[in-house]
Amino acid sequence: MPQIAQLAEVWSSQIFxxxxxxxxxxxxxxxxxxxxxxxxxxxxxxxxxxDLEAAKAAFARGDEIEADYRARENESRAAAQxxxxxxxxxxxxxxxxKIAAAxxxxxxxxxxxxxxxxxxxxSAMAEIEAVAAExxxxxxxxxxxxxxxxxxxxxxxxxxxxxx
Amino acid sequence: MAEAxxxxxxxxxxxxPLFGTEHWAIGGYNIAFTNSALWMVITAVALWxxxxxxxxxxxxxxxxxxxxxxxxxxxxxxxxxxxxxxGKRYVPYVFSLFMFILFANLLGLLPLGLIGSHAFTFTSxxxxxxxxxxxxxxxxxxxGFARHGLHFFSLFVPxxxxxxxxxxxPFIELVSxxxxxxxxxxxxxxxMMAGHILLEVLSSFVINSGNAGAGxxxxxxxxxxxxxxxxxxxxxLVAVIQAYVFALLTSLYINDAVNLx
Numbered sequence: 463m464p465q466i467a468q469l470a471e472v473w474s475s476q477i478f479x480x481x482x483x484x485x486x487x488x489x490x491x492x493x494x495x496x497x498x499x500x501x502x503x504x505x506x507x508x509x510x511x512x513d514l515e516a517a518k519a520a521f522a523r524g525d526e527i528e529a530d531y532r533a534r535e536n537e538s539r540a541a542a543q544x545x546x547x548x549x550x551x552x553x554x555x556x557x558x559x560k561i562a563a564a565x566x567x568x569x570x571x572x573x574x575x576x577x578x579x580x581x582x583x584x585s586a587m588a589e590i591e592a593v594a595a596e597x598x599x600x601x602x603x604x605x606x607x608x609x610x611x612x613x614x615x616x617x618x619x620x621x622x623x624x625x626x
Numbered sequence: 627m628a629e630a631x632x633x634x635x636x637x638x639x640x641x642x643p644l645f646g647t648e649h650w651a652i653g654g655y656n657i658a659f660t661n662s663a664l665w666m667v668i669t670a671v672a673l674w675x676x677x678x679x680x681x682x683x684x685x686x687x688x689x690x691x692x693x694x695x696x697x698x699x700x701x702x703x704x705x706x707x708x709x710x711x712x713g714k715r716y717v718p719y720v721f722s723l724f725m726f727i728l729f730a731n732l733l734g735l736l737p738l739g740l741i742g743s744h745a746f747t748f749t750s751x752x753x754x755x756x757x758x759x760x761x762x763x764x765x766x767x768x769x770g771f772a773r774h775g776l777h778f779f780s781l782f783v784p785x786x787x788x789x790x791x792x793x794x795x796p797f798i799e800l801v802s803x804x805x806x807x808x809x810x811x812x813x814x815x816x817x818m819m820a821g822h823i824l825l826e827v828l829s830s831f832v833i834n835s836g837n838a839g840a841g842x843x844x845x846x847x848x849x850x851x852x853x854x855x856x857x858x859x860x861x862x863l864v865a866v867i868q869a870y871v872f873a874l875l876t877s878l879y880i881n882d883a884v885n886l887x
Contacts, residue, residue, distance in 0.1 A: 464640040465751050465815070472641045472662070474655035476753035479663035483670040484758065487726050492718035495677045499698045500717070502683045502691075509685065 594619045633833065635826035639750055639819065662754070665746045669730045676729075697725065701873065708877040712884050716877070719765065723758060724873035731818060731865030735858070749868075750818040752811055759811030762876045766806075770883035781886055810875060817868045821861045828854045 595615040602610050643658040650657045680694020687695060701721040705713030727749060734747025748754045770778040782799040783792070828850045835846035 463636055465753070465819070468641055469753070471656070472658075472660065473753050474652075475643075475657045475660055476641075476662060476748075476751060477757055478652065478655075478657040479659070479666050480748075480754050480757040483663075483666035484722065484726055484761075487670050487673055488719065488722040491674055491677050491725070492722035495681055496698055496718050496721050498681060498683065499677070499694055500702065503695050503699060506685055506687075 591616065591619055591623065594623070633826070633830035635823045635830065638744065638746075638822060638826060641751075661744075661746045662748045662751065665730070665733065665748050666754070669726060669733055669748075672733065673725050673729045676725075697721070704873060705877050705880075708874070709881045709884055713877065713880070716765075716880050720873050720877055720880075723762070723876060724869050727758070727814065727872050728866060728869035731869060732862070734818070734822075735861055735865060747818055747822060749814055750822060752815040755811040755814045756807075758814075758872070759807040762810060762872075762879065763807035765876075766879045766883045769880065773884065774886060778883070778886070781882060806875075806879060810872060814868050814872055817864055821857070821864055824857055825854060825861065828857065 595612065595618075598619055599610055599612065599615045602608065602615070641660045641662050643660050644664060645659050650659070676690075677694055679690040680692075682688065682691050684691060698717070698721060701717055701724055702714070705717055705720060709716065730747065730749045734745050734749065736745045738745045770781070774780075782796040782803070784795065784799065787795045831850040832843075832847045832854070835850070836843040
């Protein structure tokens with residue numbers, strides 16, 4: 463077993479080189495490099511944690527904004543519906559009023575027209591009486607040679623017209 | 627080496643000086659640069675290169691960076707789970723320990739025999755693992771006495787010890803405490819050595835039976851070779867587990883020193 467057989471000649475060299483190489487590893491790698499790698503890992507971890515936090519906050523703010531938006535939307539929708547209902551009611555009232563006014567005007571016009579028609583027919587009737595009386599006077603003169611008075615002719619025509 | 631019956635499974639652990647055998651010495655102690663020292667340097671450089679490639683420090687890590695960060699995160703969690711928030715101070719040490727042993731074990735398994743070279747597993751030498759074990763044990767002692775002073779000795783009287791056992795329990799605890807550096811160093815060295823010997827013995831079966839004839843080769847060589855493939859996979863697992871055990875036990879001992887029981 464060389465570990466024991468060679469012990470006397472190699473132990474000092476083994477221990478010396480072990481201390482040198484492990485010392486190098488401890489001071490250069492362990493003390494020099496490991497803390498830097500650890501700090502890199504920590505920096506990354508804290509950055510990830512920070513980013514997650516920020517994302518969570520942004521998410522919460524997004525929710526808030528959405529809720530706010532919803533509320534405002536509902537509000538404005540209700541307001542719009544009220545406005546529409548009001549406008550509808552107003553329009554209906556206006557239409558009613560206009561219709562009533564138009565109705566009244568039309569009734570006036572009809573009444574005026576009816577009065578005119580009545581007047582016209584009365585005057586036409588009078589003219590017809592006058593013409594009929596004249597004609598009756600002429601007929602009486604031609605037939606009997608007696609000149610009847612205008613009043614008598616008129617009376618006779620009236621009576622005849624009244625009997626149809 | 628292929629001569630029948632001449633394969634020595636222990637030869638792979640022999641330390642051969644590369645240079646500096648005669649003149650290199652500190653205070654009369656020889657510090658020749660051996661093949662063992664060479665593999666220690668290779669391990670340290672490989673680990674350094676691994677970490678350097680993982681040090682790009684980008685927000686979105688690449689593959690190397692993710693690998694390096696996984697390892698530091700692993701040791702971070704190990705100490706957090708076993709020691710608590712105060713364990714963060716010991717991450718550099720335990721990380722160095724874990725990665726150095728892991729790289730040494732894995733590099734020692736490289737099949738460099740295929741290209742005519744030989745990997746040397748210095749963690750199969752208790753002179754090497756002993757240094758790490760004593761370092762860990764010293765840290766436990768220094769931290770323990772620095773933080774708790776003489777109160778550190780209360781470690782030897784666990785909570786709930788019955789009064790009538792007070793003469794025995796501290797003694798048992800003291801022995802189990804003092805055995806720690808030995809168990810740390812020996813466990814790693816024995817595990818690595820056993821696996822390498824097993825592979826070497828099986829490979830000698832393959833070679834010797836093949837040399838003895840085709841019939842022997844088929845009967846003994848082929849099953850041995852198949853077994854070797856399985857053992858190699860197992861050895862990769864052992865390499866990782868032993869590094870993990872060393873780091874885990876060190877962190878548990880540090881927990882004793884930091885938090886007492």
